[in-house]
Amino acid sequence: MRAVGDGTSLRGMTDNSPRLDHVVLWVRDPVAAADFYEKTVGLEPLRVPGFAAGKDPFPSVRLNEETIFDLAPLSLVEHMNMLPGAADSAGHPVNHVCLSLQRDDFDALRARLEDRTVPVSDFSYDSFGARGKAKRSFYFRDPDGNVFEARHYE
Template identity: 50%
Template sequence: MRLDHVVLWVQDPAVAMDFYTRVVGLQPVRFDEFLTGDAPFPSVRVSDDSIIDLSPSDKAASTETQTHVAGSAGHPVNHVCLAMTKAEYDALIDRLQAEGIDTGARLAPTYGARGWGPEGMYFPDPDGNVVEARYYDD
């Protein structure tokens, strides 16, 4: 079993796409289709088999109609964690700091899906969603 996707509520998908591609370093998925109205939201690729959907928060009510779970749409997620190599982690810190984003919320060591990692950090996206980044020794 694998995690397929996570949905984040965002005010402006274009702003969120810029952040997750330019600053975080993920690849866009269906962004052009979103801009032309052929996709309801864009996504960013985390790995070959997982993405993060950047869903416009003004569409939250229609999500409840789709899921049939009353009161479930628009709730914030505590955080999403991205695992990467040490080199990717260091490059991400540089990009975040260049944007003026605080990278001081560090955990060392930190525990995740692959066990203990030497370090992780939390940072906000433009909508206040919290992202954790970490690396493992392997």
């Protein structure tokens, strides 16, 4: 365990440590959602042509080399049978997903959101997260109402 300045600790990352693989977001229009995440948030779209051609059940966007966001169309609700009640999650986004960015990427994201008139919150300072206290953070929503926090630590 590695100590962090506020007394909490972090587990050192190894190739075998747990990672976040993907988050599934319910969206009304996956192609439009992929466009938003590509052009506004700056993420790489995946499988959009395959989805548009009916070959893939949903597109995704890549956050980093290990993590993606799947953009699940509401039409998949009827197929959500992996456990009882799974279909009930449709239309209920998670509270929020936090994106940890480098300072320049953080500032660029805020500028793109403002340029596209996406409402953003005021800045928060010293919010606790996975890496300790973040210097700044703010919140925004995607077109489907999913809430995101963006932050930078240095």
